Amino acid sequence: MEGLEVTVLIGLTILVGTMLAPRVRLALPLVLVILGLLLGFVPQLREIQLPPETVLLLFLPVMLFWESLTTSLRSIRRDFRYILPMSTLLVVASAFAVAGIGLLFGMPWETALILGAAVAPPDATAVAALGRLLPTRMFMKLKAESLTNDGTALVLYAIAISLALGGNVTPLSVTMSVLTSYVGGIAAGVVVAALGYLLLRRTSSTIVINVTLLLIPFSAFLLAEIVHASGVLAVVVAGLIVAYVSPRVTTASSRRQVAAAWPFGVFLLNGALFVLIGLEVQFVAHEISAAAIGRLVLITLAVWMTLLVVRYLFQVMNAPFQRRNPARPSRGARARSMAVSTVAGMRGAVSLAIALSVPAASATEGEIAGRDEIVFVTAGVILLSLLVQGPLLPAIVRWARFPVDHAEDEEYELAERTISGAALAALDDLAVEHGVGQEIRDKVRAEGYQMLEFSNARALAREQAIVDAEAQALDVMLDEPDPLGRGSIPETGDSGADAAPTTVRMPDATRIVDDQDGTEGEVRTLQMLATSVDVDVMQRSPLLRHEEHTRLKLALLDRKREVLLGLRRDGTVDDLVVRRISARLDLEQVRLQGIEDYD
Secondary structure: OOHHHHHHHHHHHHHHHHHHHHHHOOOHHHHHHHHHHHHOOOHHHHOOOOOHHHHHHHHHHHHHHHHHHOOOHHHHHHOHHHHHHHHOHHHHHHHHHHHHHHHHOOOOHHHHHHHHHHHOOOOHHHHHHHOOOOOHHHHHHHHHHHHHHHHHHHHHHHHHHHHHOOOOOOHHHHHHHHHHHHHHHHHHHHHHHHHHHHHHOOOOOHHHHHHHHHHHHHHHHHHHHHOOOOHHHHHHHHHHHHHHHHHHHOOHHHHHHHHHHHHHHHHHHHHHHHHHHHHHHHHHHHHOOHHHHHHHHHHHHHHHHHHHHHHHHHHHHHHHHOOOOOOOOOHHHHHHHHHHHHHHOOOOHHHHHHHHOHHHHOHHHOOOOOHHHHHHHHHHHHHHHHHHHHHHHHHHHHHHOOOOOOHHHHHHHHHHHHHHHHHHHOHHHHHHHOOOOHHHHHHHHHHHHHHHHHHHHHHHHHHHHHHHHHHHHHHHHHOOOOOOOOOOOOOOOOOHHHOOOEEEEEOOOEEEEEOOOOOOOEEEOOOOHHHOOOOOHHHHOHHHHHHHHHHHHHHHHHHHHHHHHHHHHOOOOOHHHHHHHHHHHHHHHHHHHOOOOOO
């Protein structure tokens, strides 16, 4: 099929899946994989191939960079002792365990090790798409692990390819390969992020900023490939650095554009990958002889179960080395948490890309034996993880009975109150600095107090909701109504004749009347000051007051951002909380300044 036809077909499949997923109550990635499998029954569609270089060099940098931008640095620092062994030692243990299973089923050692390297790492895109049901801290730990474990898997893959082609692999060469991959990848990410920072701080153009952000992941991946290091790790490091410095070197308009464009682009890439995985499974299944399919299905099931068992056992053995928590959960709670983490570790497109890249990596010296078996088993493991672990994950999370974590909400409310209070404290000084009159100063102060009261009221409402939920749960447990219940609010409005009209008075002689009879309210005597010939426009123009109001509000927004970034630097609030509040501040700034003209 032509490229345009394939693009339209995949786009229509994503559209149908997006519309169908809520109706069948399944996660969108699962629906897209199923649709890809169904499309694979058409022989012409089955020929659509997923080039491994497309995933590794085009799809992967964009998706990993966006996941890095939306990852909590504080979570990575806090749980580094968990993330490091899970993204390195567990990948190695999983790869060799899978290689052992392959040997039991008669695979050559080199082929079995390549298979192990392909299926060992959980995929960041699959985790991001299906892991939103998890508690925030567990989701961030799994996400950080998935962002970095691909580098370990690719090193193992390179070693296995070298063994399969008869290369001389020694402990020294393996150590140098690992060091080059990790150190070189980190260095490449730091260098590209530093160059991007130097460019971003010298421009305020939205287009220049966003083109720079788009080039950073590809440049980091390219530089790492040039020095034979981990491109995956380079993209992740660059993304984490950019996420930390971007509030100081980008503009509100550029950040709003990023927040709108990148999630949509990543959504399309993810959707296309899941559809293509379904098609690839069908293609591989039809390429294998019927006599061999039964044996390969058994290998696939054995490999999939081995990955789950190894992941759970590794967490059990790794638990004593984790940081001690004063409020350490019970042994049963830890076991349930490990079970959830085990089910949440799903494989995705990276594993399939590694498997498909086997002949390309060895084309100069002959094809590796068992390539079709590697691709079939890898595709089967991906399919089982998406279609079995994916639907099973919500039930496992409910079974685990995780306590409700309100830490993010509490940090959000704390940050909102802190930045609002700091802005009010600095209001008079900022007004003097920007030449703002008393009238506008009082108006902005009133708005600030309103926002502060709203933040306090929202915090109290959330705490009251928690108390009410606990009381309701206790009532259900006791099967008794609450004797102190507030009762229902009396219904009003049944007789429209008794309802008195409500009058809302607005500034500038505006009056809105609502007769509460379903009719539209009447707006009367709205007048604009600037249209009156009796007013000195230069003295009392609304334009001048609006300009003063805008200057003061923008200065207060800068003050709020400064305090917010200080809270992040001190570790008081999480990066995700800072991102949520920054998005609201950016929207307010864009509303004040207007939308930038990109022509």
